Amino acid sequence: MYPIVKKEQLADKIFLMDVKAERVAKTCMPGQFIIVKIDEEGERIPLTICDYDREAGTITIVFQVVGASTQRMTGLEVGDSFRDFVGPLGCASEFCSEEIEDLKKKKILFVAGGVGAAPVYPQVKWMHENGIDVDVIVGSKTKDMLILEKEMEAVAGNLYVTTDDGSYGRSGMVTTVIEDLVKDGNTYDVCVAIGPMIMMKFVCLLTKKLEIPTIVSMNPIMVDGTGMCGACRLTVGDEVKFACVDGPEFDGHLVDFDQAMKRQQMYKTEEGRAMLKLQEGDTHHGGCGHCGGDK
Known part of the structure; x- marks a missing residue:
């Protein structure tokens, strides 16, 4: 069992929890995710790691209520426990394998949309701890x-906040801030964008035009988190990838966002899953390639 040691509501339907999970905290890295189950009958829920404390043995998760399982999670309090807390899963951010001195020479921009601020934070914090200043844009619909x-x-070199309705910070989309920063003379070697699919799509359209290499995290489309359900299938360049086992981070300029978003909507219905099976043939089943899927 994995006890909850802290619970906080960050915004409407958005919650933060610190969970005691010593083995996960000992080895996890920014960019990776975990899978939680409330109880034996509960749904498997993949969540990107927001923060970790190796000494305390805790993992911080942030989740938004989007269905019955996440609604049930809001009923858990400090002292309650998760039945399962599996991880770390997925690949760590590619930054973690680069030489620190090489990273210090780069100008890096992070773009977070909505709950995407949660997976962006551990990467920016890791940069800060290693003496690397980065620019960060955080966008939300409202204050x-x-x-x-x-x-x-506390960890960003420069932080720019924007809201769609102009109720706080700058007014407008995160793409507008990117354009303004470039117009002001900023040049970036790489951009990392994490948030809603539509946000990442338009960030990538802009950064491709601006010739800024861009990394995106495809965690929004994960369901099972093990590569067996096939829900997070996407096309990256000329290859079929699965967000949970091959990612969740990919070259944003190679991701087919339109296909991924269309597939995400279809996968929610039985009729849609049947159509995908017909369209995708032998490649439709899970990302592991060995489970047999729904054959």
């Missing part, structure tokens, strides 16, 4: 939906 602003401000 009330903004999360982790103070935490991000």
